[in-house]
Amino acid sequence: MPLQLLKYGLGQRRAPVLPAPRALGSGYDVVIIGGGGHGLATAYYLAKNWGVRKVAVLEKGWLAGGNTARNTTIIRANYLSNAGVRFFGKSVELYRTLSSELDYNIMFSPRGHLTLFHDDGGKRTARWRAEQNRLNGVHSEVIDRQAVARLCPQLNMREDVRYPVLGALYHPGGATARHDAVAWGLARRASEMGVEIHTQTQVIGMDREGGRIARLHTNRGTLRAGRIVQCVAGASPALAQMAGFDLPIRVVPLQAFVSEPVKPVLDPIVVSGNLAVYISQSARGEFVMGGEIDAYPCVSSRSSHDIKEDMMGPMLELFPFLARMKLLRQWGGIADVTQDYSPIMGPSPVQDYFLSAGWGTMGFKAIPAGGYAMAEMVATGRVPDLIAPFSLERFSTLSLVGERAAAAVGH
Amino acid sequence: MLFPCTDIGERPKSEFRWGGYLDDSAASQEDAVCAPEWRRHLWGGKPGGVQGEWWFHHPSEQWYIGFRDAASERFVTLEPAQACLARQREGGTR
Amino acid sequence: MSPKRLFRLPEPWGSRLDRATPVAFHFDGRPVSGFAGDTLASAILADPRHGDFLARSFKYHRPRGPLLANGMDANQYVTLDGTPNVAADGTRARDGAQVRSQNVAGSLARDRGALLGTLARFLPAGFYYDTFFRPAGSWPFWERIIRRVAGLGRLDPTLDAFGPEEPEPEKHHLFSDVAVIGAGVAGLSAALGAAREGREVILIERDEALGGRSAFARLSPAQRRDLAALIAQVERHPAITVLTSTTCAAWFEGNLLTAHARERYYHVRARHVIAAVGSVEQPLVLRNNDLPGIFLASSVNRLMAGYALCPGRRCVVQTANRFGYETALALAEAGCTVLAVLDMRAQPVDAALEAQCAALGIAVLHGLSVVEAHRAGQHLGAVSARSLDANGHPTGPVTRWRCDTLVCSVGFTPLVQLACHSGGEAIYDTALSALRITRSPRNSSVCGSLNGIYDFDAVCQDGQRAADVACGKPASLRPEPAREPVNFPWTVFPHRKGKEFVDFDEDQTIGDIETAVQAGFGHMELMKRFTTTGMGPSQGRTTALNALRVFAGASGQDLAHLRMTTQRPPFEPEPFANLAVDTSPPQRRGALDRWHRENGAVMMPAGAWLRPAHYGGEGDEEGSVEREVRAVRARAGLFDASTHGGFQLAGRDALALLNAAYVQDFSDLACGATRAGLMVDELGAVIDDCVACRLDADRLYLVTSSAAAAATNRTLRKLIVEHGFDVTVCELQGAMSVLNLCGPQARAIIAALWPAHAGELDALALHGFCQCTLEGIPAIVLRGDFVGETTFEFHVGSGFALTLWNRLLAAGAPFAIRPFGVLAQRVLRLEKAHFIIGQDTDHATGPDDIGKGAAVAMDKPYFLGRSAIAKLRTKAAPAKALRPFCLDASQRQAPEECRLLEGPGGVIGRVTSAAYSPTLGRVVGLALLDDPAAAAGTVRLWGAQAAGAKVRFLDHAPYDPAGERQA
């Protein structure tokens, strides 16, 4: 038994993860709208790396109850574009040490990540990603059927199926982590450093004066902010409109599914682009599964049957023995998707108003690097190189960061 | 979920495919490249509220135009695109 | 082993059993004998050769008896014939079954995992967040250990999808005016009421028989008659479809219900849904409340009345409503000793029931509650009770009873889940001390216990009211029945030594919820996440109420303002196999598919299609591709290109449509002429190409790529309505087949085959076409150029494809014609440096990047993507370039497609296609260069292993650059 467990059992209770609520102040150096992973990470790094501590995080519901609480926790860096691979590579690197940094076990678990391909188009994309990964210092490789079978003996390797497995892009660094723990750990450390986290606090209006936001109105009162960071995922277009500009973001439901728990049999995370499904097995023994985004905009996080059913046929083709499993729960989140499947980080048309948006189906893995870079930008007023390609401007200049091939299914 | 079409009745959602926002693809806007219009043209709808959208109905290979509340997902109208656009061209408001 | 407590009662107990038919199976390798009609659990528990429990809990491996006893919770999970997590109390026993206990280390009776229970103080809720991660990176080590103890049953990945006796499930789509969920008294009344009004009704019941709770309850003789009549009328009514053993799993938007039976998955769509799903009884929260021997009254009723299973011999009944009394009477009648009925309510409420108890010698004590259970071995041995004060706190001295059975009936929770899936709302009603639906979804109604109504006659009436609503009659026609308070507000008795379970699936206790609140998780959703309370297979059915109460107490919040956590589908775990029915992606096969397979073709997937890769059979891919390439170059080859997209456009504006869809200008496309087109998306990226043949003034035949055919169909049709074009589109992919005859002998073969047409066909210029009827086969014949030899493309209706194919092969035989597959075709086109959209281009490749900039008719006022191209052309960065290349002849191995290329200054682009050309004796390919200028310098494949492979760029196609072979 590890020593910490002993200490824990012997009653050494630690500071509460989430401090008791307090009154909303009248002004802050930085106000972060949205208490999901990205808002919290930005607050944490502002306090830690830049000593900016008069910071308030405003969250309209319960802490990190948006997509951060709903995702399937896949962490990986095997993207396609140079900018994407570098950015997500940095994020995975930060994740590796986040438990000890936050003094909270986020259960970062490098399980290995297989993106299966079933035709030569898929193989080409895999090769391209492997090359781009290597170019940017991220390890991934194209492996053949036999190697896939070794890494994931549970896979159906028969050739007489609709989409036989031909090989995979193998990314050993692919991981999962406990999503709630990431948010809670960040929240606790941030509040220990003085950041105020106000839940049940919704931004409902903004006064724009002279190109900046003079006042923010919330359901708990009005406040001023030196700088504002918007990290509201599915609410991004709505908040931007409140601030007075449009975002090239579409809001679509994304759903996820878990099975009943069984003894772990599946080690790696397995994704199939052709079949539009992915699966991993959690430490609790549940199979965590998902597929593509719903194909049309919708701002409610309701569940539907079609995505679930469409995912299940292909899933059972890959893993026939799962036919004996039962689905325990399904849920949805509201993903903020951009045309090029890359996020938007940077200044906005409003002065002192910064954006972290467009995280869509893939922003959980980006929480540390996103917060890290956003904090630097907010504190220094300069856009760090790491995120420069992700500016809002790229949509007017059509300098897009194309990630569709690497991000449409394998979140 | 059922989509209520004016001409073919209620059809399941799975028969449809979303095809962009209505003001998205109006050819007249194609040249408007000043930033906000450009972005809306390609990607943006209004955040919330009722808005016009294109829907392709697979079995009949017909385009429909629907006005739908993205929050409740309910349609106000859903009719063949041809009829809807013809009315708009005649200057009638939707 | 301790003495057996549970035992079988004689007839007439056991309405579900057919005692004439024995059933025999095995549990943990030892025989079990039961009766037909038994559940796995009732048979095992009744068998004196087996113990009093058959499962252990998730976290602490505590022995667990039946909780709800109806398959709705995880406390009776077993592994059945290799399928884990089967609810033994919800599954019929069948001969020969192999049933195993699960989540035990060692044996069910002696489980080493139970050690974890003694460490419970070290493993409070969320302990893992504060442990197992130091030193940095140690979590994976601990995780491996934790994963070993995680999960419930064991799933064997080598097993087949289905057991030998299990047929594959099928899917049924049902439609009705009214769907009623639940066939208790409420649902039966509702179904009958609606049917009598002329509605088509579907009645869905998860149990195997109708009647719900009442089927096992103590009814008056009049009620018993009413119930029997109700059931008979429902079963006989022609407008009611009854689905038993069918669980409604979810209620989606628009009144779509999904439901599961053993081999069936239902989609039920109804204009109106009536939820009559009833309620489940809730446990008392006190120390050791999970010991085998502690039962819910409704479970005891079910086990005794349905399965003739008596829980024990010395019983204490704890109650706060009439159901406890009724169960006590049943136990006494079955011959058990009922030591006492403890009624939490301070004053007698039902004199008649008390009198009946007195008549049987059962002591009734008021204002008293059991506050702790004591174990004897692995089983209940005694209970301690104390008086309750006005706030539900225990006071005064402890009274102790030695007993083997404690039966509790202190409250119910209606099954609000389904209604909540679809937008209903449930609140905690402080007057009833219960959850209750306050808003039901659109076009639906709820009745029975969902409304807080429990009395038999009142429930009948409420069911009829729901039917009235469903039929559009004013609900006020019938009086609203009174709600019956069946819940006691105080059901939580903390103990200093803990083990008062709130969640039986997840082994969460009062202390765990308090820990969460102390850690700042002051919201129900956060508490749930931190403790996992309510996340197990019963999805909060047996936990939500007590969790709310404990949470309210710990956090000082008002119960009336708290909401249970969001309810998500499914209502009950649903089989993957059912969900998967008919949802595998479709496979398309061309008209010649069978011929290919019978003639040695190795098929390969290409999007939705399967296409012949080559015809050499398994084993010698390289050799057969080479033979096929050589055949085409030297003699003749025949290629099945049938997956091409095809369209017929007819109407005055057909050319205008092309002008809107493609970047080229088609205005002057003459009748009888063809022109190539390139389609880009709104971002200016190339997405499809076409060859347009103008058949006559108003008709066009359009050949497009295979992969984009569906999208192009939508695009064309959208442009038509947007612009008000007068054109109709007919999509022909699959309806038309395309056979390509290629090679220097192509003309000779045609001459031999169709002397009458030879002249016309021979005269076709490159890219020309003609329409003719070849021996009865109407065809459009195109002179294509993809492979770089004389090529005739025959576009014919797919019904003619095989005939034509065979004729061409027969006529080509003297010239040693060969069919060739996709792989050879790719080599041939690479030798000619023809690109394939989607392979040699990507989402960010525009016409300018592939050398097609000149084809873009910017002077057209509109075409799809025009403004994007205009925008891109203002950018400072130079366009990319798609360039043919070859490697040194010494290099026989083609680089993998998508390898990066490195110039003097770094990476400059990537190989998009490459193949060994047997014709040229070297590797040829195409490369997409971000930095075309760098192609002038030395370019190599990037990356250590391949250093040395120097790439030589060409300004022309590697093979026949002047195109002489297609003259």
Ligand SMILES: Cc1cc2nc3c(=O)[nH]c(=O)nc-3n(C[C@H](O)[C@H](O)[C@H](O)COP(=O)(O)OP(=O)(O)OC[C@H]3O[C@@H](n4cnc5c(N)ncnc54)[C@H](O)[C@@H]3O)c2cc1C
């Ligand atoms: C089903 C699903 C699966 C996913 N799987 C993965 C995966 O495997 N890997 C991965 O990397 N990513 C995944 N994602 C994406 C990932 O979850 C998100 O991109 C990420 O959590 C975004 O973090 P965030 O902090 O930006 O948003 P959120 O966590 O959604 O936080 C935004 C917060 O803003 C709050 N807010 C909104 N409006 C206001 C307002 N007016 N005032 C105050 N607060 C407001 C919201 O309440 C919310 O809590 C998945 C997403 C979903 C839905």
